[in-house]
Amino acid sequence: MAQRVRKAVFPVAGLGTRFLPATKATAKEMLTIVDRPLIQYAVEECLAAGIEEFVFVTGRNKGAIEDHFDHAYELEATLVQRGKKAELKQTEDATIKPGNAIFTRQQKPLGLGHAVWCARHWIGDEPFAVLLPDELMIGSPTCTAQLVATHEKTAGSVVAVVEVPREQTKSYGIAAIRAEKDGLAEITGLVEKPDPAEAPSTLALIGRYVLLPEVFDHLDKHEAGAGGEIQLTDALAKMIGGKPFHAMRYAGGRYDCGNRLGFLEANLAVALGRADTAGETRALLDRLLKG
Ligand code: UTP
Numbered sequence: 475m476a477q478r479v480r481k482a483v484f485p486v487a488g489l490g491t492r493f494l495p496a497t498k499a500t501a502k503e504m505l506t507i508v509d510r511p512l513i514q515y516a517v518e519e520c521l522a523a524g525i526e527e528f529v530f531v532t533g534r535n536k537g538a539i540e541d542h543f544d545h546a547y548e549l550e551a552t553l554v555q556r557g558k559k560a561e562l563k564q565t566e567d568a569t570i571k572p573g574n575a576i577f578t579r580q581q582k583p584l585g586l587g588h589a590v591w592c593a594r595h596w597i598g599d600e601p602f603a604v605l606l607p608d609e610l611m612i613g614s615p616t617c618t619a620q621l622v623a624t625h626e627k628t629a630g631s632v633v634a635v636v637e638v639p640r641e642q643t644k645s646y647g648i649a650a651i652r653a654e655k656d657g658l659a660e661i662t663g664l665v666e667k668p669d670p671a672e673a674p675s676t677l678a679l680i681g682r683y684v685l686l687p688e689v690f691d692h693l694d695k696h697e698a699g700a701g702g703e704i705q706l707t708d709a710l711a712k713m714i715g716g717k718p719f720h721a722m723r724y725a726g727g728r729y730d731c732g733n734r735l736g737f738l739e740a741n742l743a744v745a746l747g748r749a750d751t752a753g754e755t756r757a758l759l760d761r762l763l764k765g
C-alpha cells in the first residue's frame with residue numbers, strides 16, 4: 475500500500491544565470507507571474523495535492539522567499555486600519571501554516587541532486603514530492619496532484635514528462651520507457667542532458683517528481699554527472715529495476731520561467747486565462763500588435 479505524500483521539497487538554491495541581471499540580487503523564484511511570485515504557484519500546486527509540509531532548499535540572496543510566506547505584520551496592520559479586506563486576504567493567503575515550512579541552505583550550488591539531498595533529514599523515510607518552481611504548471615488537477623494520485627496506485631516513484639523537440643534533449647533529463655498505457659509507462663532508462671543523436675527518446679523530465687526515500691541512498695554518494703553537477707537524474711537512474719518507477723505524461727500548461735521568453739509567455743498565458751485580467755490583457759495585446 476502506498477504511503478501518503480505529505481511533504482514537498484523546493485530546490486531553490488540555483489544561481490539563475492539564464493535570467494541575469496534580474497537574478498543578480500533577487501531569487502528567480504520571486505519573479506512574478508501577473509501578481510504572484512513563482513514560488514507561490516508551486517506552494518499552491520502542492521496544497522491542491524494535499525501536501526502541506528514544505529522544505530525549501532535555499533541559498534544566498536533567497537531570503538525574500540522566507541519573508542514572503544511569513545506574516546507581513548506592518549503591512550497587514552495598515553491594511554486592517556484602512557479596511558482593505560481583499561488586499562489583506564491576498565497577503566494572508568500567501569502565508570504558510572506555523573511550523574509547516576523548513577528553510578535549509580545548500581551552501582554551494584553543487585547541482586539539483588545535491589540540493590534535494592540537503593532536504594534528507596526533513597523528509598526521513600517517506601515518499602515526497604519535488605517541484606522546481608521555475609517550471610510553472612497550470613492545470614486542473616495540478617501536475618503534482620496527478621503525480622500523487624499515480625503514486626497512490628503504484629506505490630512507487632513517478633516523474634512527469636512531456637515530449638520535446640529532439641534538438642532540445644540537451645537541456646533535460648530524458649527517459650526511456652516501456653509498456654505505456656493511458657499516459658503511464660515504466661521507466662527503463664534515464665539520462666541527463668543527452669546529445670540529440672544519443673537521446674534514448676524525446677520524453678523530458680519537467681521538474682515535477684514524487685520520489686521514494688531510497689533516492690537518498692544514491693544521492694549520499696555525491697557522484698558528479700553532466701556539467702560537473704550532482705544530478706538528480708543520475709540518482710533516479712540507479713533506482714530503475716528496484717521498486718515501481720513510472721513516467722507520467724503531463725498534458726496541462728507548462729512554462730519554463732527560467733528563461734526570458736518562457737517567463738513572458740507564462741505571464742501572458744496566465745493573464746489571458748484569468749477572468750479578472752483576460753479582457754484587459756487582450757485589449758493591451760491588440761494595441762501593442764497594431765503598433
Ligand atoms: P536550473 O538548471 O534551472 O539552474 O536548476 P539555475 O541555477 O536555477 O538556473 P540557470 O540554469 O543558471 O539559469 C533547476 C532547479 O534546481 C535548483 C534551481 O534552483 C532550480 O529550481 N538548483 C540547481 C539548486 O537548488 N541547486 C543547484 O545547485 C542547482
